[in-house]
Amino acid sequence: MKYAILILILLSFNSYAKEMKVCFEDFLPSAGMKGDKPIGIDVEIISAAMKTQNVKIKFIMLPWNRCIYELDKKSIDAIIPMVYSQERDEKYSLGTSMRTRGNILIRNPKTKEINSLQDMSGLKVGSAKGYVISKEYTEATNFTKVDITSSDEVAAKILKEIANGSVDCGIVDMDSAYILIKKLQLEKKVIISNFKLKKASHVGFVKNSPYLNLYEKGFKIISDNGQIKRIIDKYYHNK
Known part of the structure; x- marks a missing residue:
């Protein structure tokens, strides 16, 4: 025993x-x-x-x-x-x-309103290098995709690049976006669109x-x- x-x-x-x-x-x-x-x-x-x-x-x-x-x-x-x-x-x-969560598109105030991938034609769109957004985003060719990297928080860098006009808009995780925009005090420098991509x-x-x-x-x-x-x-x- x-x-x-x-x-x-x-x-x-x-x-x-x-x-x-x-x-x-x-x-x-x-x-x-x-x-x-x-x-x-x-x-x-x-x-x-x-x-x-x-x-x-x-x-x-x-x-x-x-x-x-x-x-x-x-x-x-x-x-x-x-x-x-x-x-x-x-x-x-x-x-x-x-x-299931989602990505959301954030744009510079000077950038036109965006409600679809088609509306992004001719724009510079920032996203984190190595991130997978969606099949439709990967296959789209009507806009310039800018890979953004950072030794720190890459989503924060994307938002800063949007705010300073280095890119016209960017794709950020929907939940993180709201938190980071407030944390970085960018409420008046970026606009959250209604365009979302689920993942x-x-x-x-x-x-x-x-x-x-x-x-x-x-x-x-x-x-x-x-x-x-x-x-x-x-x-x-x-x-």
């Missing part, structure tokens, strides 16, 4: 000893840091899903391109959030979509990651018990 109990304790310890490394950029309300504590909708969703599988998570905050670099090196196990593209699907393993957020795992199946099991549990909805509602209620 003593040996049986010892074996169970060791098995339990080994199960909880598993630690998955997950990278994200400073991108609230998706993910970010409050002091030394990781917070955000997607942080809480993946944490809750993996907790049901007794997997601990070590969160690492880096610029997006550095997260991709580390994932390619396999020095981390996953990135949140990742948007689907055929290239990414072939290179990484994408888990079931955590949630699904995934966990991007190393190809054939052993954590993928555990995530899928955990995600189903917290989806069925309503925990995902409660997490999302909490953040939107507090916006």
Whole structure:
């Protein structure tokens, strides 16, 4: 009996000893840091899903391109959030979509009103290098796409480029846009359009990651018990 109990304790310890490394950029309300504590909708969703599988998570905050670099090196196990593209699907393993969010178009006050991709003809449009906006955006050829990079928060740089007229408009995550515009005091220097592009957020795992199946099991549990909805509602209620 003593040996049986010892074996169970060791098995339990080994199960909880598993630690998955997950990278994200400073991108609230998706993910970010409050002091030394990781917070955000997607942080809480993946944490809750993996907790049901007794997997601990070590969160690492880096610029997006550095997260991709580390994932390619396999020095981390996953990135949140990742948007689907055929290239990414072939290179990484994408888990079931955590949630659907959206991009929104922000324009300089001197730029004409924009309600569609067609309205962007002849304009310079900024977006984060390496970000996937949508299939329609990728295939559009009627405007100039300007890849914007930053060693800091790339969405903030996009907004600043719009405000100073370096680009006519830009695509930014809808949730982050409102927070950043207020934070950067750009309310009178940029205009939020009504043009939105929906996208699904995934966990991007190393190809054939052993954590993928555990995530899928955990995600189903917290989806069925309503925990995902409660997490999302909490953040939107507090916006």
